[in-house]
Amino acid sequence: MEPVVRQSEESNVVVQNAQPKTTTFVHKPVPVSKAQQIDRQLVRMIAKGHHALRMVEEPEFKKNVEVVSQSPGYKLPTRKTLTTSLVLKLCDEYGSSIMEKLSAATAVCLTTDGWTL
Numbered sequence: 001m002e003p004v005v006r007q008s009e010e011s012n013v014v015v016q017n018a019q020p021k022t023t024t025f026v027h028k029p030v031p032v033s034k035a036q037q038i039d040r041q042l043v044r045m046i047a048k049g050h051h052a053l054r055m056v057e058e059p060e061f062k063k064n065v066e067v068v069s070q071s072p073g074y075k076l077p078t079r080k081t082l083t084t085s086l087v088l089k090l091c092d093e094y095g096s097s098i099m100e101k102l103s104a105a106t107a108v109c110l111t112t113d114g115w116t117l
Helices: 032-047 053-057 057-069 078-103
Strands: 004-005 011-019
Touching: 032 053, 053 057
Parallel strands: none
Antiparallel strands: 004 011
């Protein structure tokens, strides 16, 4: 809830919390034509990007779609921003946990993509 600022009769500023909107609790169903448009774009993305169809079953993909659908003004980061900032932050966050698991492993297999940055 965002605070609402109101002017009182004595010219003192009063700050109150606004009531949540009903749209916070009620989700309207997506119109059929919009759902079809989203589905078509999803199929295009999977086909053109050579992604596995199982991607739609991945919990993190589902969470991402849910979060983005609630953020209409969101702009995707660039590949450069992903590689120079966002991925590095995540590496820092999970680094020690990964190192612990690697040190306990009896064997490790690594793969890399040397073509893209």
